[in-house]
Amino acid sequence: MIEAELSRSVKRWCKGATGATCAAKLSGGASQETWRFDITHPDGAIGAILRRSPKGYGAAPTRAAGLAAEARLMQLAFEAGVPSPRVMHVLVPEDDLGTGFIMQRVEGETIARKILRDDEFAAARPHLARQIGGILAALHRLPKDKLPELRSRSATQEIAEFERDYRSLNWPKPVFELALRWLRDHDPGPSAETTLVHGDFRNGNLIIGADGVRAVLDWELAHLGDPMEDLGWVCVNSWRFGEIDRPVGGFGSREELFAGYEAAGRKVDPERVKFWEVMGTLRWGIMCGGMMQRFREGPDHSMERAMIGRRASETEIDLLRLLAPRGS
């Protein structure tokens, strides 16, 4: 049972801790798991989260930064005042828990549809687009000399990679072909400035409470690149969860996002943001295709994965709306 290993681990590094209880798996693929548990402590239980690759799953997928890098980035973000959980411990071999880290649990909601519909978040919602702008500005300003080693990719390389992924699906999608052409024709070239890019900053990867954003999660796709990528990705229609007239995660307008970003002292390039929104829409569409492939070839034969394959068409209509709008 994982609680035995967790108990032994927390006693070593958490002063006063006497054990670990209430362990429950929140999500888990083949190579990465997230668990919640409580650290038993005389001052009261401490809510904690374990992110790990179980033993035998050392190698990260090519695009992922790796759990050690993730822990480092979250710690840096926390220190810089970006809403982020505090990293409590990076796993060592003696923990016998695989590789990964343990962080403090932040209470709040991550399910996008609840955040967009429930009364609890009604007061926070109108402020989120602007707040997200400020958070992204702070994130893009994290000191580069302190960052862990991260992959660095230009837009040009990204387009080539998406094209390869799409061709490997071997299923003709004329709309994706058009999007690839458009991206090549509108490739803005290297950005004037290269910063940390979160890579998956969107509604669904944020812990939100009645007071707004409490934590930025899922740093596994972090890399170095054009900061405008994060602003484009957060606007991709797939992350508006039905609130399609509020581009920023279904919360608010691009203008609010840009105002929050610029109020924090950083400059927005709207053309680049648009480019990355198109790129992001295609990226999610190709990822849906990848889900289908994994469903077909295993190891995950789940119905859920199969159905995600049938969501690629959502990105096709969104791409057409971006590339061939019919006016409003």
Added chain:
Amino acid sequence: MQDEPTPTELTKSVADFLRNDITPLISGHQAFKLRVAINILDLVTRQLTREEGSDAAEVERLRALLGMDGSVMELNRALAERIAKGEIDLATPGVAEHLRATTMDKLAVDQPNYASYKRELERGG
């Protein structure tokens, strides 16, 4: 020729059974999985109902656009290749309309509740 009931009637009957009789009996993660299963059966039913008609219309548009004949798959491959080569783009007469109609037909099967689909539908498809 196969006998009745039709595949559409059969899948629909299973979906209705799961929806009406089984859904009230289970909860938690199994209930979530059941909802996905029902969604799959509904999707299959929509495809069985619509595919023949939408494919025929798609083939007709593709023939006119490409000036060649073939299966719906062959014609889509040809269109994809010509777009990749830059011979056809959104400025080519009929292309935007064709892609919009084809994509709307896909969404009518895949995700008829998707908000952008519904918005486009309100604008006349």
